[in-house]
Amino acid sequence: MVNPIGLRLRGIHHAFALKEQDLPVLEDVDLDVRPGGSVALLGPSGCGKSTLLRLVAGLEPPRRGTLEADGAPITGPDPSRVLMFQDPTLYPWRSVRANAALGLEARGLIRTEGGRVDDALRLVGLHEFAEAYPHQLSGGMAQRAALARALVNRPGLLLLDEPLGKLDSLTRLKMQEELVALWQREGFTTLLVTHDVEEALLMAERVLVFSPRPARVVSEIAVDRPFPRHRDDPHLVALRREVLETLGLREAA
Amino acid sequence: MSASVEAGSLPAAQDIRPWRVWAGGGAAGLAWLAAAGIVLAWPDIDEYGRTELLGGVAAAVGLLLVAAAMAGAPGPVARLRPAGPWLVALAIGLIAWEFVTAKLDLLPRPFFVAPQALLEVFTDDYAKLGESVLHSLLLLIPGYLLGATIGFVTGVAMGWSRRVGYWAHPVLRLIGPLPATAWLPIAFFAFSTSRQASTFLIALATFFPVAVLTWSGVASVAGSLYDVARTMGARPWFLIRKVAVPAALPSVFVGLFMGLGSSFSVLVVAEMMGVKAGLGFYMQWSQGWAAYANVYAALLVLAGMCTGLVTLLFRLRDGKLAWQKGVVRW
Numbered sequence: 001m002v003n004p005i006g007l008r009l010r011g012i013h014h015a016f017a018l019k020e021q022d023l024p025v026l027e028d029v030d031l032d033v034r035p036g037g038s039v040a041l042l043g044p045s046g047c048g049k050s051t052l053l054r055l056v057a058g059l060e061p062p063r064r065g066t067l068e069a070d071g072a073p074i075t076g077p078d079p080s081r082v083l084m085f086q087d088p089t090l091y092p093w094r095s096v097r098a099n100a101a102l103g104l105e106a107r108g109l110i111r112t113e114g115g116r117v118d119d120a121l122r123l124v125g126l127h128e129f130a131e132a133y134p135h136q137l138s139g140g141m142a143q144r145a146a147l148a149r150a151l152v153n154r155p156g157l158l159l160l161d162e163p164l165g166k167l168d169s170l171t172r173l174k175m176q177e178e179l180v181a182l183w184q185r186e187g188f189t190t191l192l193v194t195h196d197v198e199e200a201l202l203m204a205e206r207v208l209v210f211s212p213r214p215a216r217v218v219s220e221i222a223v224d225r226p227f228p229r230h231r232d233d234p235h236l237v238a239l240r241r242e243v244l245e246t247l248g249l250r251e252a253a
Numbered sequence: 254m255s256a257s258v259e260a261g262s263l264p265a266a267q268d269i270r271p272w273r274v275w276a277g278g279g280a281a282g283l284a285w286l287a288a289a290g291i292v293l294a295w296p297d298i299d300e301y302g303r304t305e306l307l308g309g310v311a312a313a314v315g316l317l318l319v320a321a322a323m324a325g326a327p328g329p330v331a332r333l334r335p336a337g338p339w340l341v342a343l344a345i346g347l348i349a350w351e352f353v354t355a356k357l358d359l360l361p362r363p364f365f366v367a368p369q370a371l372l373e374v375f376t377d378d379y380a381k382l383g384e385s386v387l388h389s390l391l392l393l394i395p396g397y398l399l400g401a402t403i404g405f406v407t408g409v410a411m412g413w414s415r416r417v418g419y420w421a422h423p424v425l426r427l428i429g430p431l432p433a434t435a436w437l438p439i440a441f442f443a444f445s446t447s448r449q450a451s452t453f454l455i456a457l458a459t460f461f462p463v464a465v466l467t468w469s470g471v472a473s474v475a476g477s478l479y480d481v482a483r484t485m486g487a488r489p490w491f492l493i494r495k496v497a498v499p500a501a502l503p504s505v506f507v508g509l510f511m512g513l514g515s516s517f518s519v520l521v522v523a524e525m526m527g528v529k530a531g532l533g534f535y536m537q538w539s540q541g542w543a544a545y546a547n548v549y550a551a552l553l554v555l556a557g558m559c560t561g562l563v564t565l566l567f568r569l570r571d572g573k574l575a576w577q578k579g580v581v582r583w
């Protein structure tokens with residue numbers, strides 16, 4: 001078990017400075033996640049979901065607004081809040097195992113805690129490929145390696161940026177179940193970005209829907225069902241229709 | 254699970270071919286035996302000390318090749334196979350060379366030398382040649398390592414720190430493209446020994462390409478590679494050692510390779526201009542006595558030394574960059 005982290009965001013504004021003018025990306029975003037909770041962020045591509053996760057990870061400061069982790073302002077990155085990036089960004093010169101060991105190495109824990117690396121690789125089903133190099137992996141395997149690299153740190157808050165986006169559909173279903181089981185077992189807080197409505201409803205206690213850029217929260221849906229959930233659950237099917245309507249989509253057939 | 258990790262590659266086609274006479278080897282053997290016959294039977298135009306030895310060596314090579322061709326078995330012989338055409342060409346080259354020098358004297362002496370004269374340099378002057386190689390290496394290697402180290406550290410610092418880049422870039426830009434040999438008059442004046450001056454020049458010649466390519470390698474590392482480590486708690490020193498440097502390594506090796514090339518040319522110039530030892534000096538000195546055979550022999554040894562060092566560097570690179578696909582083989 002880890003120490004789950006509670007999250008509190010108030011009035012977050014962010015923009016990127018382009019050549020001529022600013023590109024507004026986030027507009028007045030409020031967000032609360034209870035310690036050990038699981039929240040999914042849904043929104044159209046390019047609206048600012050990844051940017052929000054970078055702010056929570058502490059990789060850059062917001063233009064305006066406050067971010068707090070367990071009541072303390074977020075001023076920089078911290079290994080208790082690990083971000084799993086949308087692109088796997090593995091280090092091509094390191095084997096899968098050495099990639100997964102990165103966080104422990106960075107904190108000088110590799111001697112004492114090295115066993116965690118193989119545990120994490122086994123968890124994502126990559127232990128047989130521990131000696132492989134990134135260029136030898138398929139897209140889905142690379143993403144699982146990146147997940148293992150994040151899990152090794154035993155974060156209190158796991159920020160997942162479309163973590164299953166590059167997996168084939170079967171592996172994807174399996175990984176959704178495994179991530180939920182892992183979250184329940186380990187107890188960390190999860191903030192999950194996804195573009196898949198079903199995935200959000202299967203994996204999160206609450207789903208936040210963002211507008212197109214600049215992202216604002218347009219609706220918030222509590223998914224009040226026990227875990228593990230089943231995709232055929234009529235309640236979820238109904239919610240799914242509701243969310244799709246919020247997104248302005250009508251379900252085909 | 255998609256297994257895109259490849260199984261071990263198939264054995265090379267040559268290894269699984271059945272026993273067969275190696276025709277190319279046979280041709281090469283006969284060519285070398287012909288060369289031996291010409292060297293030994295055709296009288297020299299002048300007195301040469303090593304004609305018998307040369308003929309003997311050619312005959313031995315020819316016999317070995319014929320034997321290898323007949324055996325045709327896998328193993329070391331199989332590895333020689335691709336060299337077949339080269340072995341034939343070398344024998345023909347030797348015959349032609351014999352005719353235009355020792356046998357018919359068609360080319361002006363002493364500038365053109367006979368093969369047996371070249372051989373004589375190796376049999377009679379090997380000690381001096383070996384000593385020269387040693388001196389050259391002892392001059393080259395410390396200077397190269399010094400320049401490569403300083404260049405690497407400078408390049409990393411410039412790529413990492415905006416402030417270092419600000420101050421170092423204009424200096425590097427002005428001084429760097431200057432050939433190191435342009436400092437020769439100043440260096441030999443400023444340092445008390447020619448050895449120190451040469452070490453400085455070799456280091457300078459190595460420094461520039463290593464610094465520039467390390468710098469550009471570090472500067473072009475994608476920001477996302479740093480973000481990954483930062484989100485897991487990495488400090489700047491870790492980012493430099495474990496992210497910036499390994500990511501820049503392919504570029505660093507290009508710099509080390511270019512630096513090695515310039516260090517060779519500075520070495521030879523320094524040995525010809527002031528240092529009284531080494532292969533460059535040996536060549537200069539021999540040329541003064543019109544001993545061109547010695548000049549060529551030293552040139553050959555120098556070529557061997559340089560290509561050996563480049564090979565060593567490429568081996569090192571292949572070891573360090575095993576994760577890269579499609580690197581150039583040397």
Ligand SMILES: Nc1ncnc2c1ncn2[C@@H]1O[C@H](COP(=O)(O)OP(=O)(O)O)[C@@H](O)[C@H]1O
Pocket residue numbers: 016017023025043044045046047048049050051052213
């Ligand atoms: N570093 C950056 N500089 C400038 N613009 C950026 C940068 N990062 C993202 N953007 C822009 O911000 C917007 C939101 O990006 P992102 O957060 O990645 O969207 P999402 O993850 O929701 O698809 C996009 O229009 C993108 O082009």
Ligand SMILES: [Mg+2]
Pocket residue numbers: 046049050051086161
């Ligand atoms: Mg994104």
